[in-house]
Amino acid sequence: MHPYQKNLKQPSRDLRNNMTEAEIRLWSKLRNKQILGLQFYRQKPILNYIVDFYCPSANLVIECDGGQHYTDEGLEADRVRDEALAQLGLTVLRFDNLQVLNGADGVVEKVFDVIHVQLESPF
Numbered sequence: 001m002h003p004y005q006k007n008l009k010q011p012s013r014d015l016r017n018n019m020t021e022a023e024i025r026l027w028s029k030l031r032n033k034q035i036l037g038l039q040f041y042r043q044k045p046i047l048n049y050i051v052d053f054y055c056p057s058a059n060l061v062i063e064c065d066g067g068q069h070y071t072d073e074g075l076e077a078d079r080v081r082d083e084a085l086a087q088l089g090l091t092v093l094r095f096d097n098l099q100v101l102n103g104a105d106g107v108v109e110k111v112f113d114v115i116h117v118q119l120e121s122p123f
Contacts, residue, residue, distance in 0.1 A: 002088055004045035012050045015043040022064040022097035023052055029108045030055075030062075036115055046088070049081055058115040061085055061092045064100055091118065 019027065023042070030040040030053055044054040046061070053062040068074050082092045093114060095107050 002046045002090075005048055008045035008048075008050055012043045012045050015050060019043075020064065020066065020097065022066075022095075022100040025104050026053065026062070026064060026095075026100050026107065029104055030111075035108070035112055036119070038115065046090075047084055049085070051085070051092075055115065058118045059090050060111075060115060060118060061090050062111060063092060063094045065094055065096050 019042070027042055029035075030042075033039055035055075038055050038057045040062075041054045041056075042052065044051050046054065051061045052064050054060070055062075063078075065078075078094070082094075085092050091114065093111065095110075100107050
């Protein structure tokens with residue numbers, strides 16, 4: 001289990017109860033161990049962050065990004081966040097909301113491919 005700030009527990013619950021349409025769509029494809037029988041968690045606190053989706057078996061974080069992520073500040077915050085998560089050995093996949101809403105099957109295929117490689121890697 002990765003360390004996290006205890007004060008993020010309630011905000012993560014709130015986010016689970018108020019998911020975006022893109023998150024709902026992707027969650028419908030990830031839940032119930034639909035990808036290689038692996039468990040995913042949604043709105044999971046890790047370090048000082050709440051990640052959209054997390055698969056501990058594959059050390060994978062998946063983010064659905066809205067418009068705020070494409071500002072200069074958002075891009076820098078995501079870079080810092082991704083770097084911190086990478087230091088824990090996590091791979092971060094980012095998809096913009098439109099990718100998920102307009103092509104969820106392609107997003108799931110990419111997730112499957114990354115997990116497949118992660119699980120075959122000796123490290």
